[in-house]
Amino acid sequence: MQSILMDFRLWSSLTLIWIMLSCNQTPTKGKNLQGFALGTSYNIQYVSSASEQEVQKGIDSLFYVLNKSLSTYLPQSDISMINRGDTTVVVDYHFKAVFEKATEVWKATEGYFDPTVGALVNAYGFGPEMAVEKITPQQKDSLLTLTGWEKIKLRKDGILKKESPDIYIDFNALAKGYVVDVVGFFLRELGSIDYMVEIGGEIVASGKSPKTQESWKIAIDDPRQLEQRQFIQTIFLRDQALASSGNYRKYKLDSATGERYVHSINPHTGAAQKTNILSTSVKAPDCLTADAWATALMVMPLEMGEELIENNPHLEALWTVADKNEFILVTSKNW
Numbered sequence: 001m002q003s004i005l006m007d008f009r010l011w012s013s014l015t016l017i018w019i020m021l022s023c024n025q026t027p028t029k030g031k032n033l034q035g036f037a038l039g040t041s042y043n044i045q046y047v048s049s050a051s052e053q054e055v056q057k058g059i060d061s062l063f064y065v066l067n068k069s070l071s072t073y074l075p076q077s078d079i080s081m082i083n084r085g086d087t088t089v090v091v092d093y094h095f096k097a098v099f100e101k102a103t104e105v106w107k108a109t110e111g112y113f114d115p116t117v118g119a120l121v122n123a124y125g126f127g128p129e130m131a132v133e134k135i136t137p138q139q140k141d142s143l144l145t146l147t148g149w150e151k152i153k154l155r156k157d158g159i160l161k162k163e164s165p166d167i168y169i170d171f172n173a174l175a176k177g178y179v180v181d182v183v184g185f186f187l188r189e190l191g192s193i194d195y196m197v198e199i200g201g202e203i204v205a206s207g208k209s210p211k212t213q214e215s216w217k218i219a220i221d222d223p224r225q226l227e228q229r230q231f232i233q234t235i236f237l238r239d240q241a242l243a244s245s246g247n248y249r250k251y252k253l254d255s256a257t258g259e260r261y262v263h264s265i266n267p268h269t270g271a272a273q274k275t276n277i278l279s280t281s282v283k284a285p286d287c288l289t290a291d292a293w294a295t296a297l298m299v300m301p302l303e304m305g306e307e308l309i310e311n312n313p314h315l316e317a318l319w320t321v322a323d324k325n326e327f328i329l330v331t332s333k334n335w
Contacts, residue, residue, distance in 0.1 A: 030210030040200035085165035177291025241287035246279025
């Protein structure tokens, strides 16, 4: 079964790796589900009287439903049919939730977060489609006519209207976080208040770890990917979500200055611009929000991202920034 999270093949190579660190001092009373589904791995730890079989069956059902709504890899999913120009599709609750969050973050970031930028990403060779390294001004202008979240509207009856049938919507930047949240909601409905859901590196953590009886402990990999695995920071999560985005494995070296940089697409101009932001991580009340903001912070200038995060009491962020041969960690005030 193909999936939403298969849409994240590009991002999976760019995303920070999150490792659950456990302590064996306290015998575990929790349950653990691990596996590979929807194109990625998952790790779910929880405390509940429900059987593992019941939980697994419920989670598999959720994956199926979310796939049918949001996967661009399924030809008959709602989003795929909309992208082909079908104007009769009535979207479900899940699509509406992701659409509304995309609109919220698009507005808050002054358009730097834009789920219609996929055509430009592919054209510059950053996506999975065949592409050229450089595009002509005419090609860029043509693609910009298909870029802009303001060009689509979701009607009250659940039908999406696009200014052009060729506008392509891609929720890769936030759908994975939404899947994490939905699985967390499901566990809470089963009576679990202590759980951690990790899917493809995105996390939501509630209560405490049954192994340590403390907040969930998360270690962040060193983006330099040294021969011996190292971590740049360890944090604790409780009733929070964490998501990350990054290009640290695809940086280039400037032959003249020796500086590391990556490219990001400016959705306003359609240009591929240099940035020394190699990765971002965001803590938020839910993983849908964290996922969207982690992507947005990769695209916008560092100073702008810092200001927006500091002015939002619900968000905290960490940036990994390249400075020639060094990696600098920049964090928001209360990270």
